[in-house]
Amino acid sequence: MTILYDYKESLYVNITNQCPCSCVFCIRKETDHVGNSDSLWLNHEPTVEEVKEEFKKFNLEKYDEIVFCGYGEPLVRINEVIEIAKYIRSISDLKIRINTNGLSDLIHNKKTAMLLKDNIDSVSISLNAPNKTKYNEVTRPKFGEKSFDALLDFAADCKEYFEEVNFSVVDEISSEEIEEARKLADKMNIVLRVRHKN
Template identity: 80%
Template sequence: MTILYDYKESLYINLTNKCPCSCVFCIRKETDYVGNSSSLWLNHEPSVDEIKNEFNKFDLSKYDEVVFCGYGEPLMRINEVIEVAKYIRSISNIKIRVNTNGLADLIHGKKTAKLLKDNIDAISISLNAPNKIKYNEVTKPKFGEKSFDALLDFAIDCKKYIGKVNFSVVDEISEEEIEQSKELANKMNIPLRVRHKN
């Protein structure tokens, strides 16, 4: 069972396989691993202690950052994310980032960005589309229509409480939709990264 894995210059934390979305381009549908990791499918959700113990196997000075991102939505387990982030802070000054679908407020039924304040240095939100119709089409969120607006609200909160926020889209959408996504991101003053599926 892979809890921590490295990819490029970062160390990734695989906390959960649960996710409220079923994105059409989700890597989980095509492969069980990323980079040189073994399977990222978990046989159980690791406890905070299990995750802390895994850190004993890695030299954090070798990495640029630690990223909460595995085969699920890390903020499904927001309390564990915070606890693990506090632990990382206690042993290192490495940067800590969360890769998220931005739906934590809907998952938990409350505002969540404020909870990440002081524990997370940066957050990357999968925007995936320039509008709610296209978003629902490519992301298939279980919360339906309200998901896209909730994501945008969460991004605004993250700017306030975390500071370093960026959006991403995958080049599975059209050039025109990528341009529209850039316009939306510019309007919100949040940088946008275009990710290549392969």
């Protein structure tokens, strides 16, 4: 079972396979691993203690940052993310980032960005589309129509609490839609990254 895995210069933390979205471009539909990792499908959700034990097997000096991102939405387990981030802080000065779909407020039915503010350095939010219609089409969130607005609200909250907040879109959408997403990101003063599907 793969809890921690290398990808480029980062160490990734895979703590859940749960996700409220079913994105049309999701890598989980095509492969069970990222880079040279073993399968990222978990046979159970690891406890905080299990994650801590995994960290003892890695030389953290090799990495530029630690990223909560695996084959699920990490903020489904927001309490565990916070506990693990506190542990990372106690053993390392590495930057800690969360890659998220931005639907944490809907998952937990409350505002959540402020819960992360003392333990996370940066947040990357999968914007995926420039508007609600396209977002629902490509992301297929279980929360339906309210999802896109909730994502934008979460992003605005993150801007209050974190110095570094990014949006990302996958080049699965058209160049015109990417440009529209860039305008939305600029309006919110958030950097937009374009990810390549392959």
